Amino acid sequence: MPENSTSSDGFSTLPISIPPLPSYPVHATHYIYLRRNAPRIATADDSRSLYLSNIPTDSTEAHFRALFTNLVGAGRFESITFEQDKRSAKISHEPAQAERLAKHHKKRKREDEELQYRKEEAAAELPETWSRELHRSGSSAVALLADEKSVDSILKAVKKLTKPKKYPVWGEGLKDGVPVFGAQWLMAHNKLSYPGNDVVQAVVDTYFTVFNRKEEEAHQLAKRLRNEPDEDGFVMVTRGGRSAPARRDEAEEARQKMLDKQQKKKDEMQNFYRFQLREKRKAEQLELVKKFDEDKRKVQAMRERRGRFRPEM
C-alpha cells in the first residue's frame, strides 16, 4: 500500500524502521511521505524546504536532524516547523483599536525597536507545561534544509531505499538526548503545570506592560489620524471623537426597546377585526389537520420500522 501512493501526488515514501520495545516487541515500519514544499502562498524558502506528512507523533527536531544526517550526511538540515507550531503563532495579541488602525496605517518600525519588542513578547510567554510536545497522528511538518541541492539529494536517497534492512532507524544517532516519555513525562507535566504563582505573575505583568503600551500608542495614533488628511485629502473617522460612541450593550438595549415597541403595537391590533378572528380560526384548523397528517405519517414510518407494534414478550 505505501508503494502505490508514491508517485500519485508527487510524494516519495520514506520508510523508517521502528525498533521493538519491551512492551511491544515488534519490528514496525513507519512511512513518512515527503515532497518539495509548494504552499499556496509562496515564501522565499520554498525551494530549499521539504514537506513531510504522516510524521511520527513523537517527532522532534533532533529526530529529524538525526534522520537526515543518516540519509545524506551532516550539515544539510537546518530546522523543522511542525503543523501545530504554525497555528499558535498566528494569534494576535494586539489591542482591538491597534488592529483596526493597522489596516489603514502601516507603521514603520525601527530595527532595534522591533528587537526590543520581540524580547518583551518572549518574556510574556507562559511557560511550557510539557517537557516534550506530542503531535497529532498523521500530522505534517516542513523541514528547512541548507540549500536546493540538499532537497534533491534527500529525495534521491529516499528513492534508493528499497531493502528493509537499510531503512533508517527512528531515534538512532540522536545527539542531544530528548526528554523521555512515560510516567516521568507525566510527572514532569504535573510539575510544570504549576510553575508557581510568582513566575506567572511576572509573565502576566510583562504582558500587560506591553499590552498597555500598545494600547496607548494606538490611542495616540488615532488621535493624530483624526486631524491628518491622507494623500487623497480625506480625514479618517476614528473612535474617540467629541461625543463618545455608544457602547455595544447600550446599542443592543436600544434596539431591543425598539423591537418591543413594534411588537406591542402589533399585539394591540390583533383579534380586533372580524377577519382576523376568522383567519385565526382557520389557521388553527389547518394546524390540526396538519398535525393529524403528521401523526399519520409518523405512525406509517413506525410501521415501516419493524416490530414497533408488537408487544414485548
Place this chain on the structure above:
Amino acid sequence: MESNSPKRRKLDHTHTGPIFESVASSSMGASGSSAFVLETDELLKEVKLDYSKAFPGIDQTLRQFKEAIEGLEQYGPVPIDEASATWEKTNRTAIPYPDPKPAKNCPYKVSFEKPTHINVVGSYTSQTMVKSQSNFAVDMIVVMPATLFSEKDYRDYRYFYKRAFFLAYITDALRRKFSDLDFTYTNFNGNALLPVLIARPQAQSSKTQTTGKRESQGKQINYEIRILPNAPEGYFPAAKLSATSNSIRRNGSDESKDSKIPTPFYNSTLKSESQFVSYLKLLHRTSNTCASFKDACILGRTWLQQRGFGGDVADGGFGHFHWAVLMALLLQTGGRKGEPILSPSLHASQLFKATLQYLASSNLHKKLVVLGPKMTTPDVVRQTGPVLYDAAREINILFNMTTWSAFMLNEHAKLSITAINDPQVDQFDSLFITKVNQPLQMFDLFININVPSNAAQTLFGVSDGRSPIVAFAENIYRTLKKALGERAKLINIQVPKPTAWKVTPSSRKSKTESILVGIMCDPAKASQGREFGPLYEQKKDAAKFREFWGDISELWQFPSGEIVESVNWNEHSPLGYFGICQAIIRYILKSRLKLTDDDLEFHGQEFSNIISLSPADKVSFGAVKAAFSVFEKDVRELGDLPLSVRQIAPIGPEMRYASLRSPTPNQRKQGVTPINAVLSFEASGKWPENIASIQRAKIALLLQIAHSLEEAKGGIKTHLGLEDAERETENLAFLDIIYESGFSFRLRVHSDQEETLLDRQTKDQTLDRHVRTEAAALLSSVRWRSAILPLHNQTISTYCTRFPALSPSIRLAKHWFNSHRLGNHFNEPLIELFVLQAFLQPHPFPIPSSASTGFLRTLLMLASYDWREEPMIIDPSDSLSATERLDISTRLEAWRKIDANMNRTTLFVATPFDVTGIAYTQNLPKVVAMRMTALARSASKATKDKGIELDPRTLFQSGLRDYDVIIYLSAKAIKSVLRDDGTPTDVDADTFEVNREAVLAEIARIGGDLIEKIDVKDGR
C-alpha cells in the same frame, strides 16, 4: 374545512375507525391523541390472530369432542366411595377430587348423565385472542343436567365431588377415543375447587418440549382445549351463598362455632359455576351493541398481559375475562344513578382509556364496588379482598383476585392514566409495548419465603376452599402490610403457578414451595428509625399495637409531653432503609407466623454493595456543600478585586451528589482533582477587546484572588495551574485553592466579553471559514463551562434531594459506564441526564425508589432508545413549550438529513438550558454509542430473563474479547504518577486503517514505562 362544522360532527359519530372529528373532540386535547388512536389501530392490526391459520383443524376436533360427549351413555348413580375405589381402578382414570377428599362413609352418589348442552365459549369465540399470548386456550363448557344434583349439594363440597366424577367420566371416554391428543388436569384459574380437562395436540406438545421457544414463534401456535363442566344456569340459591353465609359444616369437631365463619370464596366459586352461560350471553350481547367492544377487549388484554395480570390466581386473578365483563357492565351501568359510564359509540381506544380511568378511580382494593341495581343490604357482599359485585348476577366477579393484585392493578391503572394524560410524550409504547412484568424493575426488596408444608392447616384454621398457598400468602401480605405501614408503597406476592397433572391415577408429590414477596419502598419514610403507634391514652388502640408487635413495643415520650406506643429500629439504621425493613420483616414474620430465618431469603441490596453505597454518603456530600459555601463567602468578601463578583457556580459532580466516590476532605493526596467552580464577574468594559488578552487578564485576576485569599485567611494555600491549552485563545489557567482543614477547589474565570467576541467571530461572514469554526468550537466550550454546567449542576442537585434514589442510581450508572470502559467517551453530566430522564419519565413504571430500580430502569431506557429518530428531551420542570420541542425535533431531523450515517452526531440530548442538543454529546463516536446500546440491551435482557436470580455483579463484568487491541498499564508506574491524565486504557480498532503496527509502536513509545504490555488480537 366544511366537515369540521359542529353539525357534521354529530352526524358522523356512528362512523367507526379513526375519524378526524372524534379525534378533535376527544378529551385528551389535540396533541398526541390522534397519534395514539392511529397507533392503537396499528397495534390491533398487528396483534389480531388469523384463526384458520393458528388453529388448524380445531373446529373439527371440537365438533368431534361434542359428538363424543353427547354420545356417552348414562352411568350410575354409584355411591361415592365405590366410585373412587373401583371405578378409578378399572378405568385407570383419576377422579380429580378437590381437597379435602370425600370421606369414606359419605352417603351420596355420583353419576353421569348426558349434558344439557355443550358450547364453545371465551375469547376463541369472541375472536379476542392476540398473537402475544403465551398459550391459547379454547374453552368448551359442558353443562351438567340438573338431575345430577340434589338441593343440598351446595354444601360441603358435594357439588364439587360430583363435578369431579363427571369430569373424570368424560376424560375417560375422550382419552380412549382421541389417542392423538394429550390429556391433563389442571385447576381452572388456579382455583383448587375446579379441576378442568386439558387436551393438547400430541405432536405439538412433544415438539414444544424439545425446541421450546422456536415453536411458539412459528406459525402454528401452542393451543389447548379446556373442557369445563359447570352447573345449570342459576341452579344454586344465591341467598344461601352470600359472602356472609357458611357452606362448609363438616370441618372440625366444634360444629356450632364453625357454622358462623363465612366461606365467601367457596360460595362465590359455586355461584360462578352456574353463571358461565349468563356471562357468555352478556358478552355476546355487548359485542353486538357496541362495535368497538372487541377491539377494546384486545387492547385491555394486551395491557393486562404486559403487566403480568391474568385470570389465574398466580397472575393476580384479574384477566381478560374480568376486563371484558367489567367493560360490558360499565356499558350498561356504573354511574351514580345507575346510568351507563361508557357509551357504545366510543372508539376502542377511548373505551380502553375510560375503563382504565374507572379502574384507577374506583379503588377496588379499598372499597367494595357494586355494579347494577342498588342493593338493600351491602353487608351481604362484604368480604376481605377486592369486591366488584355484579348485582344483576349476584356474584363478586373478583372473588379469585388477591388483595395485593388489586393494589397493583390500581397502581398500574393510575400510572397509565397519568401517562396518557401527559401531553408532551407519546406514551403508546409504555402502555402496550413495554413488558412491565419485571420484578427487578419494579421492586426494591425481595423476600423468598419457603412455605412450611403444614402452613395451611395448622395456622389458619378453617379453609374456605382456597388453595392453602394463596391463603398463606394472603396472611403474609396482611402481616407485612401492617408491619411496614407507610414504609412500603407496594407489596406484591408471587405465588407459584399451578401445574397440570396426569389423568391417570398417580400420587401427586407435594414439594416444598416458595413464594416471592416484592416490596417497593418509600425511601424517605422507610429510613425512619422509630415506629410510632397510637397515643398511650387510647387504650384500645394501644393494646392492639402492643399485641401486634409483642415484647419489643415500648413507650416513647415526645418533647411535647405526649406519650405514644413505639417500636425502636434505630440499631439497624446504619444499614439504611433496607436494613430497617429487613429487620422488621424478620422480626414480624418470626413472631407472628413462626417463620425462621432459614425460611427467608432477602434480595435487593446486592446492587448497592457493588460500589458500597451507604446512607452515610449523604453526610459527606452535605459537608462538601457546606465547605463550598464557606469558600464562596471567602471570595465574595475579598475587597480589593477590580471587578465585582456576580456568581461562583460549582460545576463538579461532588457538588450535586453525583460523584462516583463520596467526597473526602484533603483529596489532593489521593490524586483526585479538586472540585471545579466557575467565577463570573459583573459585566464590565474593562476587559480588553482581544480574546488572547482576555485569557491573560483572567490569569491576572486569578493571581489577584490568590494573593488576597492567602493574605486575608489563614490555612489557605493557592496554586496557579496552567491549562493544557493548544491555543492562546483558550482558557489558559486555573487556580487551585486548598483549605488545609477541608476540601480544595479549582476556580476558573468566565468573561462575558470573551463570549461576545467569540459569538461575533462565529457570525462574521468576512472571516475565513476555519477561523469561524475555531471560534465556534471555543464558544461552545465556553458556554459548556459557564452556562450549561452551572445550570446542570443546579438541576441535578435539586432532583437528588427530591428523589432520594437518584443520587445512588447516578453513581451506580457511572460505575457501569466505567466498568465497561465507556467512561472516557460519555462525560459525567450526560450519564446524570440519562438517569434523571429515567426518573422523570418512568412510565410505565412508578418513579424508581432505590438504586437498583433507578439503575436498571436507566439501562432499560438506553436499551430501547431510538437515537436516530427521537431526540431525548430532558425537561424536568416542563419549561419547554410545544414549539420549542418541535424545534428540537426539527433540529434532529436536520442533523440526520445532513449526516444520515450518524458519523458526527450520534446521540441527541436536549435540555431547557441546551436546546441545541449536541452540547452534551460532542465527540461521541457511533461505535461507542452502539456499544452502549448493545451492552444496555443485553443487561436488560438478563434482568428480564433471570429475574430475582440475577447476580448484579455480572452486569458490571466486561469482557475484553471484543477489543482488537488491549493496552495493559503498569500499576506501579501509575501509582508513581500523582494524577492520571486520562491515558486511554483501550483503543477501538476502527481508528487504525493504515499501519497498525507503527501506530502501536508510537503508543508504546509515548507510554514508555507506563505500559506493561500491548496485546493484539490475531486473525484480523
